[in-house]
Amino acid sequence: MPKFVPIQSVKSVLFWSVISAAFIGPGTITTCAMSGATFGLDLLWTLTFAIIACTILQETVARITIASGYSLGEVIAMSYPTMKYLIGFAIVFGCAAYQAGNILGAVAGLQLIFTFDKVFMTLLVAFFASLTLALGKDKSIAKFMGIWVALMGLMFIFVATQATFSFSQVVKSVLIPFFPSNSALLIIGLVGTTIVPYNLFLGSGISKGQDIKEMRIGIRLAILIGGLISMAILVSGSIVKGEFSFVATVNSLNERIGVWAGGCFAVGLFAAGFTSSITAPLAATITMRSIVYTGHKNWAKYSSWTWVLVMVVGIIFGVLGTQPIPIILFAQALNGLLLPLVSIWVFLIINNQKIIPHPYQNSKQANFTLLIVIGIVIFLGLNNLQKAILTHLPFAVHPTFILLFIGILSLSAVIILWALGGKK
Template sequence: MTITSDGWRERRDTPSLSEVFRTIAVPQGSSQFRRFLAFVGPGYLVAVGYMDPGNWATSLAGGAQFGYTLLFVALLSNVMAILLQSLCARLAVASGRDLAQACRDAFPRWVSYPLWLLAEAAIIATDLAEVIGTAIGLNLIFGIPLEIGIFITAADVFLILWLQNRGFRWVEAFVIALLGVITTCFVVQIAMADPDWGAVIAGFAPSTEIVTNPDMLYIALGIIGATVMPHNLYLHSGIVQTRSYGQDPAGKREALRLATWDSTVALMLALCINASILILAAAAFHASGNTEIVEIDQAYALLTPLLGSALAPTLFGVALLCCGLNATITATMAGQIVMEGFIAFRISPALRRLITRLLAIAPAMAVILVYGASETGKLLILSQVVLSFQLPFAIVPLVMFTASRAKMGDLVAPRWLTAVCALIAVTIIALNVNLLATVLLANA
């Protein structure tokens, strides 16, 4: 295998998302704040993946069953996400590659092709959560049956195309606007629920029960899988390159710093929303003895009698629908990045979106037809656990690439960051093995 002078097996000539590559100018000679604003956007697109309908299912189940205990897992997974997304920005700025392109350019085909298939499986699992979540949101607000709502979700292709045709900044503005709506909905609902704030603070402390209780560990893994999502690692390393930053060492260092701040601030917002879902479930359901809430529509129906306001379930449904719409936009781009990066195969975004969506609609429809709509929440949680099992196949290459001075040059990751992210990978792998062993022994 021939390695080029920059440490990669192959040179990279085709940029990620070529139709929007470096289309957003970074004003030179302006204030630091204005240059930072030029980088605001990609982090919020990434943050969408950390609060999609899959997060709702796992956070609702965790809060209802175990109260505030799993707030620590939400915090831990968010710290993991911040560190890993900083590596994605570093890879993009230093090498000019997204993670999929880096895998193709660094590994032989017998390694990169299985990684591509695993990445595609992760995106389908992600899209499955979005299909179900958006369909439930349509059902809660407009009374549309899930069987019909699932097919309506395929129409979001046209929304995405319309936004992309107007420019990448329009996509970012739409996503951020919906995030504002989601945040407002949860602020009002948390005020109505009036949680025990002392217990909330205690919930952010670690507990050994999370590892020793198989049921709690299953939900905890689902939260990690729903928070640190594999497709987000590919997405962030691609969309950072929509900024036209300086290609000299100083310009790249500034781009890395500002992109990291963008994603860190956005992911702190994602933590607030994820914690709000879990806190709402703990305050409204666990405290009243409704510990078996795993279905989103059940949660919706119980909010009125428990919180004493007809406004609460409406806000819940609106926030869920906004989350589903947001997540479909980012999943489309992630799918495009993965396909183009791993196998250098380009198809129209609309066709790519329809194929991915149909692959997600099939299992969702099968579950509804065979088991009924009441089982969709369990399918949501399962999809997030599947994502958790996919994580190491994205994290390990990311850590490897950003730790290589040959590949990264002066922007190679500091040793402490590489060590911490390697520990994150080992922890996720260990938790997955522990869960798998527990399930196998229980069924033996």
């Protein structure tokens, strides 16, 4: 009945906030706050694009699941069986590599407030994250994450409102692209930290049984809220002067605004790290369940060990107090290759009449928009891949040549996809 639609919409937004919780982690806070501290509001427009692109991709993969009854991982496993182990390994490996950063990010937030032993706080964060995963089901965890996203958002928005920018300045920065000198890496980072490959599997995996109308409302609003939180973090970072660090940020906020502002930033950092320390193992589990263990009689048993493995890796590096830099570089290379591949598969699947009924397929206009997003995703993914590879080469390659080559590859891929199914 119509009178219940608003309530259902709120529940849908709360449910889909797991996607926001997944992409707003310590890495996102670092990238956004550093962007604000370095360039002020000049890179806000990048997050506008990231919100739109993330929404398009997440809505598409959820529609695939609702229309076909299969998750994205299951469809890929059936359509491209030789690739399923590579995808499963890449997702789990990436989640495990970044899990230490998630846990340490939550601990960093706590350390800005409390003086407890770092190892104790690391184990405490890991314990409660593990407890949430062990006791909750996918959908209940998703709703639980929605609460944390709301808390995180309030903390950062309170701080951002204290910035001295006018409303017109903010609107201009949100809508009009601007490329400051030496900003390319942060632009790529802002988009890359919002659109991550495991989120596509996570969103698809939890969308089974959803109503498509409520799914669209939930995804659009949840990602918009997550994007606004990222923008608030960037604006908060613009208040900071000098070299960026979490401690310097809190000290600057305490001096310029008040102790409450630094406290809000610390709580927000903890919330971001804690939610990501839950969503990363959850995404790894859902991916393995849908890709590798599909049809296996003991899939529940084996897939549950996936999140345990990811959590243990995070705990080990967290307790050691070190970042697994070589592993993270390798994970970046894998994800740099994986995100473009998954995006291409998403396009091919949503236009496959044997899998997706006609009413759920993309229109010509929707395909055109999706291909623009995919082209940029391919460019960003290949760029991340080349950074991870070329940094270890004994010779230098001119950056302009690299970007031109990557641009040609990205454009070629888009043209081929358009010829295959986009111009129907």
